[in-house]
Structures are given as C-alpha cells and as structure tokens.
C-alpha cells in the first residue's frame with residue numbers, strides 16, 4: 001500500500017484537525033503548548049521518544065537506499081545540502097538555518113492538517129507546515145495522514161531548489177485565489193499530481209519527485225517499474241480535470257520535463273481556465289483522454305474499482 005495521505009489534498013480535508021488536536025491534547029503531548037492563530041506550534045522536540053527516533057532512522061535508511069537511481073537529482077541535492085538528520089527526527093530550527101539561506105523557505109510545526117486557507121497562506125509566505133509527530137511502528141508502510149517523515153523527508157529537500165521553491169509559493173498564492181473562485185477541487189488535483197505524485201523525465205530515465213512517492217517504499221517501486229499505471233506528459237488543463245486515488249497507488253502519473261516547465265505552465269492567471277474547465281466533465285483517475293501525450297498506457301492490472309476522489 002502507498003502512504004496515501006487521505007484527505008491531504010487541499011480542499012479535501014475538513015474536521016481532521018480537531019480530531020488530531022484533541023488526540024494530542026488528550027495524550028498530554030501538547031500540554032503547555034500554545035497553538036498560534038496560524039495553527040503552528042513550537043516543535044515539541046522534547047516529546048519525541050526513542051521509538052520516534054528509531055522509526056525516523058528506519059524509514060530514512062530504507063528510503064535513502066530505495067531512492068538511489070529512482071529519485072530526481074534535485075531531491076538528492078536538497079537532501080545533501082540540508083544535511084538532514086538520519087538517526088533522529090530533525091530539529092526544524094536547524095533545518096531552517098540552511099533552508100532560509102538557500103531559498104527563504106522555512107518549515108513550521110503544526111499538530112496536523114490545517115484548514116485550506118491557512119495552508120495556502122503559509123505556502124504563499126514560504127512556510128511549509130509540517131506535522132511534528134511521527135507515525136507508529138505499525139504504520140511504517142501506510143498511514144492516512146501526513147506525519148513528520150512524509151512532510152519533512154518527502155517535501156523539504158525540494159524546497160532547496162530555487163525553481164521548485166518558487167512553484168510552491170505560487171501554488172499558495174494560487175490557492176488563496178482559487179478558494180475565492182470556488183475552484184479548489186481543480187487546483188487540488190494539480191498539487192496531487194505534481195507536489196505529491198509527480199514524475200520527471202531525465203536523460204537517465206524517469207525519476208520521482210513527488211513527496212507522496214518519495215516517502216513510500218511501495219510506491220517508489222510501483223510508480224517507476226510497474227506496467228499497471230498510465231504515465232502521461234504533464235498538461236495543466238488535463239490534470240485539473242483528473243480525479244485521483246487516496247487509498248491506493250495512483251492509476252496515472254503525470255510526467256514533467258523540468259521544474260521550469262512546471263513553474264512556467266502555472267504562471268498564467270487560472271481564473272479563465274477554471275471557467276472553461278468547469279463546463280467539461282472530469283476524467284477518472286485511470287482514463288486516457290484525446291490529446292494525451294501517452295508515455296505508457298497502463299495494463300490496469302490490480303486497479304481498484306472503487307470511486308476516485
């Protein structure tokens with residue numbers, strides 16, 4: 001199974017924060033902590049247990065090994081530049097010293113998923129909200145919500161890359177606009193198929209850059225090696241119409257040629273695009289549409305027949 005952050009795409013999560021917050025307060029994990037108006041907290045580093053650190057170490061080792069030859073060079077460069085801790089859950093303040101110097105981004109600790117507009121406001125101001133808590137030992141391969149490993153190992157290395165860093169800020173600004181235009185469903189699909197589950201074409205072959213794949217052992221293999229999913233050239237309008245999977249591996253991966261392509265394609269004002277797309281039907285997660293640049297038409301083997309989101 002993938003680490004399929006259910007409800008993670010902006011626009012899709014409601015109510016989760018309260019549950020997660022309540023759970024953490026009930027467990028005494030946030031006692032004495034102030035939840036700030038922007039939903040951040042000071043990272044409670046003293047609350048991490050030896051088990052938390054051991055889980056971080058295990059996941060880090062596993063993924064670092066797995067990703068060699070599979071992940072984009074930009075990700076590996078980011079990981080190396082950050083000097084991210086291998087043996088224990090990283091201290092966000094330490095990561096931020098390097099990150100801020102490189103691209104002006106910082107990681108801020110949150111108790112869990114935050115409301116859409118808060119999330120976008122953070123991104124628009126170059127702050128990446130990361131869950132502070134670690135998954136449990138029985139959740140190594142699957143959990144519903146993004147934990148610290150997914151958020152920090154998965155998302156932060158690419159924030160060192162100047163072009164991707166700009167893309168994420170632009171996404172936050174776009175999110176604030178989309179919320180006002182009732183277009184979050186369309187914009188969320190863009191986040192899902194790029195930031196979470198994106199692939200990139202390189203002279204050496206396809207590589208992973210999406211955080212949802214990078215932080216998942218199973219999907220790191222499946223997304224590149226399996227004949228089952230479609231792999232289709234990146235196209236913004238196509239992606240904005242495409243539903244997705246939250247509880248299984250993706251049926252389709254969209255492939256960019258470069259981060260510049262991603263940033264350039266998302267530079268124009270999306271308002272007219274939303275207007276035009278609203279009149280068109282959505283596409284299923286596994287559909288192939290006219291005009292697609294099909295790099296690989298999937299065999300559809302093992303696809304779930306449950307509803308796409």
Ligand SMILES: [Fe+2]
Nearest residue numbers: 008146196211
């Ligand atoms: Fe994520």
